Amino acid sequence: MPDLHWTIPVARWSFWPAAASAAPDLGFIEPLTRRRLSTLSRAALKVAHDCGAHLPAVRLVFASRHGELRRTTDILHTIDAGKTVSPTSFSLSxxxxxxxxxxxxxxxxxxASALSAGNESLGYALLEAYAQYATDPSSPVLIVFADEPADATYGPVEAEVEGGALAILLDASAQTGRLACTRAALSDHADPSRMPFASQSAAVQHCLEARTSSEWQGTTSTWQWCWHEGA
Structure with a gap:
């Protein structure tokens, strides 16, 4: 794959850490539906609402490496125990x-679209959102990335994700800055030990929070992000 460079207009962004002491406020969702949601969906919906609640309509790009794997795992345990699987659990998996x-x-x-690309899921979600926005800049695009580590049932997972949720709203009419993104083939001289971020989400969050640059290295490519103030 050739090296890729693109820039997106950032109007808002929101992050919800997996280690948060309080549950996310989902008062905008009616109680019956709210009770059925997984921890992953709660975090994802929280940051999505933070960024897109003021918009009547928004294109959505959701990304996750594991998705609702924990709910799926519970379903498999239920089947293994010879019990009946809840239709609601299945539909929400x-x-x-x-x-x-x-x-x-x-x-x-x-x-709305959903994608999964291993531990590079957030990077490719940023690329997908850019492609959609470039096609029609008049309509905002909301990126939501949410993930949590796989159940211990699956054993050690290489380059495991960190928990949490991150949302970024692309909207040039209300942008506060620009996020420059780069994906490049991994150099033969790359040094994994100098990468300070364990995951793409940690690197992107740092870039947005500190308004600086960050870098993350995968097995075949290096991803870089850089914040630029203003339009």
Missing amino acids: VLNTMTGILGIVRGDRTA
Whole structure:
């Protein structure tokens, strides 16, 4: 794959850490639906609401390495125990669970997509959002990335994700800055020990929070992000 460079207009962003002491406020979702949500979907919906609640409609790009794997694992344990699987649990176990719930809650039928690309899922979500925004800059695009480590049942996971959720709203009409993104083939002389971030989400969050540059290295590529103030 050739090296890629692109820049997105950032209007808002929000982060919810997995280690947060309080549960995310989901008062915008009716109680019956709220009780059924997983920890992952709760965090994802929280940051999505923070960034997109003021918009009547928004295109959505959701990304996660594992998605609702914990719920799927519970379903498998239920089947293994010879018990009946709850239809609700099954319907909420798919990768795009969060996009469906958000669309229903908002009454928003705008296009939504969900992707998973291993530990590079956030990087490719940023690329997908850029492609959608470049096609139609008049309509905002909301990126939501949410993940949590896989259940211990699966054993050690190489380059495991960190928990938490991150949302970024692309909207040039209300942008506060620009996020420059680069994906380049891994150099033969790359030194993994100098990478300070264990995951892409940690690197991107640092870039947005500190308004600086950050870098993350995978097995085949290096990803870089750089913040630029203003339009």
